[in-house]
Amino acid sequence: MRNGDQRRGVRASALWGSGKRGGDSRSNALWGSGKRRTALLATLALVVLVPLGASASPSKADGPTAFVTPSLLSSAQSNATGAFNVIVQGKGGNQAAKAIADVLGADKKAYKAFRSIDGVAVQLSGAQLLALASDRHITAITPDARVRLSAASASVDSKEKWPYVTGVDKYNGAPAATIAIIDSGIDATRPEFAGRILANVNLSTLPGNSPGDGRGHGTFVAGIAAGKLAGKDGAAPTAKLVSIDVMDDQGMARTSDVIAAADWILANKAQYGIKVANFSLHSSVANSFMYDPLDKAVEKLWFNGVVVVAASGNYGYADRPSGVPYAPGNDPFVITVGASDTGKSVSTNDDTSAPWSAWGYTLDGFAKPDVSAPGRYMVGPVPVTATLYSERPDHIVDTGYMELSGTSFAAPIVSGIAALILGSNPTLTPDQVKGALLLGAKPLPRAADMSEGAGEVNAGKSIQLKNPPAANKALNKFLVSDPVSGSLVFDAASWASAAKTDASWASASWSDASWSSASWASASWASASWASASWASASWDSSASASASWSDLSLASASWADNAEGETADVDGGAIDPLELDAVLNGTLDP
Incomplete structure (x- = not known):
């Protein structure tokens, strides 16, 4: 339950911490209160020092100098001739590709270089991997690991609750920015998307990937984000879509x-007007955001004007935090979305966290998710030829429609609202869109502290904010220009040094974050009763990676996405009561 006094004028948020509005006394934007310094230093020591210690032996002058995922390093050391699919990251200026070329020769077909990061995907022997780990131009070597999918489309005549709970029903015809769906593809033959899919790109290198959407997950996600069909509209039914297929028919990438x-988005965002990217997926390897190549890739999108929305994952617990250790949802810049359960009524008063929705701290100590959205008992479109459709016949509610649950299906609601925010105010930065979503969110009194982030999203309040604050202001001080490309990159070393020196970031300028000028009246702060997030009493130990069994969360041994998708079907679980629907449509009930 959300504990603490109900105090007007106090804002609690997974991102901003707690403190008085508009003043410099606000607790740190990303760490909560300064009282956590001891625990934070322990977390930093674990995250920053242990991996480096595992990958670099100070007693050997020729030992690794780059970060290497500990399990990968151990395997390479014990198997010099073994083959390892990895992602090698350099210090900028295409240094990773140059180092790989020195090892493999001039055959560029042997590796794949990236645009969003100074990195290369390549297969190396154990001996080659260890040699590169000692190259001073290389910063990190991590596995090219499998990624798993982390599952309502409705309009004003919908029987689903979520459009009314989130307020998107009032913006059915509003302009919206283009959304890229990075998933298993979108079935372009569906009437929900007629004429609005600008591009359909297949980037999956795994075998067993059917044309269109062989899994069905991406079509469902797209339907929630931007489907348009009488009675089955998504959050932003006017938004155009770009489908990027990275998944095979089993939901792997x-x-x-x-x-x-x-x-691809970086290279084509201007041509297609892409302003929002939805990632309803997450990595299978727990990592610090400072070293994970997927985190660096989504940060590059963020710094180049694309709002990144990521699912928190479906490996949570009903009674305690799970932590959020997987990219891209572990990245502090992006908008990480947890799933809420809309309860029995259209009112948000009985909403709470979905029992499997992941929440807690990342390996770097950031609280996630940032916000939540309905994600339980969702109804959406799925191709009848998709594997998801054939595997779950008990979840079919109508021909071509299924009821599914998961943070995968909460994230596209937020992507749709982000597209609506940008449709109304196209000059906002990703940081400001995130700020608008956080300011507009409504805390859920029945949910555990932090499990819903700032709260459940509210489209109306977020869209109405004309000059929302930049939510990542405290982190932006660590952005620097890449000396070669000139683009912004995050200086992880400087951040780690500052965090270890002063975990509360006493020098962070909250006045610069425009708190004093934020329009609190328009966000209805005066009438909202914000509960204290109880930072001082929150149990860091329960979420610290020292005590959490991250191996238990490995997707190599369990399909967390499917755990939520496979939840027992409840055909009416997300349905709105007919009397409540009449009251909402008549304007006599405001959720």
Whole structure:
């Protein structure tokens, strides 16, 4: 339950911490209060020092100098001739490709270089991997790991609750920015998307990937984000879509293929007007955002004007935090979305966290998710030829429609609202869109502290904010220009040094974050009763990676996406009561 006094004038947020509005006394934007310094230093020591210690032996002058995922390093050391599919990252200026060329020769077909990061996907022997780990131009070597999918389309005559709970029903015809769906593809033959799919790109390198959407997950996600069909509209039914297929028919992808999707968006965002990118997926390897190549790729999108929305994952617990250790949802810049359960009524008063929705701290100590959206008992379109459709016949509610659950299906609601925000105010930056979503969100009193981030999204309040603050202001001080490309990159080393020195970031300028000028009245802060996030009493130990069993969360051994998608069907679980629907449409009930 959300504990603490109900105090007007106090804002609690997974991103901003707690503190008085508009003043410099606000707790740190990303860490909560300064009281957490001891625990934070322990987290930094674990995340920053242990991996480096594991990948670099100070007793050996020729030991690795780059970060290497510990399990990967151990395997390479014990198997010099073994083959390892990895992503090698350089220090900028295409240094990764140059280092790989030195090892493999001039055959560029042997590796795949990226645009969004200074990185290369390549297969190396154990000996080659260890040699590159000692190259001073290389910063990190991580597995090219598998990525798994993390599952309502409705308009004003819909029987589903979520459009009314989130307020998108009032913006059915509003302008919206283009959304890229990075997933298993979109079935372009569906009437929900007629004439609005601008591009359909297949970047999957795995075998067993059917044309269109062989899994069905991407079509469902797209339907929630921007489907348009009488009675089955998505969050932003006027938005155009770009489909980027990175998944095979079993819902699997390589990390390198997802990074390639980020590359494609960077190269084509101007042509197609892409302003929002939805990632209803996550990596299978827990990592610090400072080293994970997928995190770096989505950050590149963010710094280049694309709002990135990511699902938190479906490996959560009903009674305690799970942590959020997987990219891209672990990245502090992007908008990470948890799933809420809309309860029995259209009112948000009985809403709470979905029991499997992941929440807690990342390996770097950031609280996630940022916001939540309905994600339980969702109804959406799925091709009848898709594997998801044949595997779950008990979840079919009508021909070509299924009821599914998951953070995968909460994220596209937020992507749709982000597209509506940009349709109304196209000059906003990704940081400001994130700020608008956080300011507009409504805390859920029945949910555990932090499990819903700032709260459940509210389209109306977020869209109405004309000059929302930049939510990532405290982190932006660590952005620097790449000396070769000139583009913005995150200086992880400087951030880590600052965080270890002063975990509360006392020098962060909250006045610069425009708190004092934020339009609190328009966000209805005066009438909202914000509960304290109880930072001082929150249990860091329960979410620290020292005590959490990250191996238990590995997607190599469990399909967390399918756990939520396979939840027992409840045909009426997301349906709105007919009397409540009449009241909403008549304007006598405001959720």
